[in-house]
Amino acid sequence: KRGAxxxxxxxxxxxxxxxxxxxxRLVWARIPAQNHVLERSRWRRKHQHRAREHHYRKRQTKK
Structure with a gap:
């Protein structure tokens, strides 16, 4: 599984x-601010990155 x-x-x-x-979100009938949609995506992916790092770090310390 790899993202694009x-x-x-x-x-x-x-x-x-x-x-x-x-x-x-960018094409929906009620068009939201493009900046808001992109910032939400950036925030979510940054949060996922931190969660992944912590998950891997925690698994490494259990050995």
Missing amino acids: GTRQEGLVMLSLPEIRHLIT
């Missing part, structure tokens, strides 16, 4: 559900 898109420091790759969310 370019890799940015401190962010996980875009997942298919995240891409769907971005497309839906």
